[in-house]
Amino acid sequence: MRRLDWSKTGLAILATVVLAGAAAAALPDNPYQRFSTLENTIQKRARWIYERIHYDPAPIDVAVVGPSRSGAAVDSPLLQADLAALGRKLDTVNFSLAENGRDLHWVIVQEMLAAKSPKLVVIGVIEKPGRYGHPAYKYVAPAADVVDPAFVGNVDYPANLLYLPFRQLRLLAAQAFPAVFDLPAKFDPKRYAGTNPGRPLSFVVAAGVEPDHEEPLTKPALVAQVRRYEAGVHPPVLGDRFADIEFGDERTYIARMATLARQRGIRVAFLFLPYYTGPHVIQERAFYERYGPIIDASFLSDHDDYYADAAHLNRRGAAVLTNWLAPRIAALVPEPRSPAAKTAS
16 A cells, blocks of 8 residues: 655645635625624624614714723714704714724724715824734624734734634625524614714723713722723833834724825824823824824823723713813814805815
8 A cells, every 4th residue: 555645645634724714714795794793792883883884874974983992981972962062063973892903993994984974083092002903803804804914913813814714604604594693684774773872882891880870980999990900001012113013903004094084085083091090191192193183181080080990981071071072073174165165266
């Protein structure tokens, strides 16, 4: 009998696995189902975001994207009402989601700009950028985005890529058998949360307090949370020279969002939201200012009564921030030109 050449056999098996994975990754999917896969998680608003973009005819003039801090801070209906009181009829949305990761914000901005024409995109930022992508990215990002590593040193890339074939096979099956996979076959207006449903994160994240029972923590409890938070914060390791690698998720996807917006004639601004007693210094300030102005809400950090936990505003804090934010948003959105002005020009 001929001896089996294990090196060639191993290479053949590996090639077969790679080709099968690539074929599975290339399978088509239903984007609405993709955005609905997180329905039973803290990222469940992803489905509403897709619905607001694609199934709601209401325009989007001002969009907020970012992590949980901007989700808890910007009360979108209140912002829209405040803008109206200033004589500015601007439809606002808060597309922030819990947890950090600019790759997911990039997915949302791409989706939005493919269907809507906002005048301003406000990106929530904190005192320091994260080093990793969003854990929900591999579930909702288009396959082409998942395949793209985006930057050197993307430590999330292997896990995201390995998950992609399984995801695409599941989504393909869900198109034929949506009930089996608990994914919607099509948009159901009865399940839609509405054009502007309010603060996406009106809860105390750390303590798990439900929205209807949100109460301020005591000052000592807030201070204890701050100490735990600060213990997990690490300064830059690689230095300025390699910042594009260490903070590649932040820098790469911020640049992509800003560039895409600029190509469409859309302004970008950054909203800085500190944690309680946190520094007023923004590590990436110079980087953000390449792309747009920073709306600096560092005044919040001195007020324990504004915080639901160490990093997230409570209802009172959100109202204060939103009232303060409205005129600054209005100043960044150009006034529509009157018919007389157009004729004169």
